[in-house]
Amino acid sequence: MDTLAVILEAPERLALRALGMKPVEASDVVVEITFSGISTGTEKLLWTGRMPPFPGLGYPLVPGYESVGRIVDAGHEALGRVGDWVFVPGANCYTDARGLFGGTAKRVIVPSARALPIPEHLGDAGVLCALTATALHAIKGGFHHRDALPDLIIGHGVLGRLLARLTVALGGKPPTVWETNPARRAGAEGYTVLDPADDDRRDYHAIYDASGDASLIDSLVMRLAKGGEIVLAGFYSERVSFAFPAAFMKEAHFRVAAEWQPGDLAETRALIECGRLDLKGLVTNRRPASQVDAAYPQAFTDPDCLKMVLDWSDC
DSSP, X not given: OEEEEEEEEETTEEEEEEEEBXXXXXXXXXXXXXXXXXXXXXXXXXXHTOOOSOTTOOSSEEOOSOEEEEEEEEOTTSGGGTTOEEEXXXXXXXXXXXXXXXXXXXXXXXXXXXXXXXXXXXXXXXXXXXXXHHHHHHHHTTTTSTTOSOSEEEOOSHHHHHHHHHHHHTTOOOOEEEOSOGGGSOOOSSSEEEOGGGOOOOOEEEXXXXXXXXXXHHHHHTTEEEEEEEEEOSOOSSOOOOOHHHHHHHTOEEEEOOOOOHHHHHHHHHXXXXXXXXXXXXXXXXXXXXXXXXXXXXXXXXXXXXXXEEEOTTO
């Protein structure tokens, strides 16, 4: 079996071509992908060649971990799932390219357990399920701390917006969000977005960085209340460090938030289905998958593009 896939041949060298696929095993499902999202975090690092050493890293590779579609075939142990609408957080089913993270293809083969059911009515916003679950995982990881919910979020990209919306959905006070780009300050849903220069608060208890900018850490420490926490919720290509004296005086806590777990996705789905969380307005750009050579640069360089989605329906 073959599939049409996006392939990064090398940094900034992209192709859309056919790839051979491994055989379908007994517990596998075959998913016909309809939409794939482009990540402006890890995928941008792969695109630019700035991804730090990472298990499985090497070119050529199929990127992507934000795909949704329908199960169209399966091994004999998973035939009951044919017809399900699912989210696919990546795939490693190719014979002549690495699957890192492997989800941006017209058709993928994955173990049934990795094809996660989501509401079909979400449409292309379904690609945001993993990022939403990642944001939820970051927040839930701090529930041992007395002020777990964010009161300051750095960055008003998609991850920052999801952190803010989840804070409200989980019953928290509306957080403050910092955004240096004026074009990205619009679109707040029940919270405030400020230029950092216009905010003089220095008593935040839970600061969540969604920018991925390691150079901000010292300035964030200065904005903490004593005993406050900084959560590194982005992905950092540069070494993360901080000046000890200021952190010492603040008795600062630092926490790294990693990728989502299945329970996070289940809770994300529940929040969406009960109406407490809305993903509207976050997918801002859509292109046919045949236009990948234009879609990827735009996703990474256009400040008005929050989330780019590839549509595979015509391929």
